[in-house]
Amino acid sequence: MLLSHLITLAVLQGLTEFLPVSSSAHLILVPRLLGWPDQGLAFDVAVHLGTLTAVVLYFRTELARMSVEWLASVRGRGTGPEGRLAWYVLLGTIPVGLAGLLLKDWVETALRSPLVIAWATIGFGVLLGLADWQGRRVRSEHSLGVFGVLFIGVAQALALIPGTSRSGATMTAALALGLTREAAARFSFLLSIPVIVLAGALEIKGLIASPDPVHWPTLIGGAVVSAISAFVCIHFFLKWIARLSMWPFVIYRFALGGVLLILFGVL
Template structure:
């Protein structure tokens, strides 16, 4: 992978990580469309650390308050009922499903799950589920109303994103909408929930950068930097967009892209 490819993939990661259109799918599809080598799962996981740094910066006050309240709640029972302390537990519990399944099916995720046909199908199916959630979700609950049950269910939804094309933000926002959250609340909690999972995944895969024919260390660093810059802008845009607009534009994009991918694979172009 050369520097230009790294920059393009970093921008793609930054644009697609937080939009419900699957960054993992795009990091697989863009190289396929241009005839580049598949950068590999290690590259994908590590580059996500760039967008995760954007989350840490954008939500630094929220994350600090959550971490401080959670730690304090371990020794002070009076703090355990506060929103920040509860969110700390919900984020931990919500990370368990994706951690267990990610380790259990690591080999399948790195090989079979990256097939273009599966990605195309996942784009379409999750897109339709997202539209269903938009239609039937009450969109009246805020983050303050989250319960442990919500945290577990959204965490299970996040685990579905181990399949490229599903989208981590897409699956968690869909679950949030189905549970009655407003679009902005679902997106905000989705971003917060992404922190433990993406950080753990990125650090776990760091040792494998450049192995198995994947992208080397220098291109990965370049892509990570661009992913951070573009990702920060993406967060701000999406939160503002969802306050006034439905998710339909993302649904249409997912379905069209999925159909294109399946058509090209069927025609032998990809």
């Protein structure tokens, strides 16, 4: 893999994993549109591990508190707000875990077309805009109940459709439930941790079964670059979204979807 390809794809993964614009869509489309060779499963595993490292490091203090209170609840010592949040992150992961196991092969074969990505990019952009416009934006992530968590979890499962965006779907659902933009983003980022772990485990399973040789410098470089770009993305997104809105991402999704429809002969 050329160094320019490595840096471009790793930065794209780091940024788009947490922005509501779909990382899978960009990783599928950029090589295809630029005529680059497929980056391969091993590289996808590496950049996902990079984004996982970034979100764990960024939320390390919160995750430590959540872990302590969660363990206390398991031992029957009561459940504090951080322990309850940890349970909700686990609960919200169940829908996408089940959907991934049942539908993974179908999604990867039937839905990886540019037109599916284009329409999903536009359609879920509409939903994100409506949720941001109509949402009351008064609740924190700690105010969620079981129904709300499952609602967000089901929305996350829909992100198996390329072009949907995992972060976009979860933030849309959270905003529709009345969470503030910052709370919606924080819960989305926390919810990404078990999802990336599960997705990475499935990819590693496929990587182990693959006969292709592993080029470790490329994988390590991709992981490091994606981790740095993801950490920077999380930091500035949380600061920026508190003052502005989701509409720049909605407009970007409309523009990207429209360009794809033009390029692939629909418009």
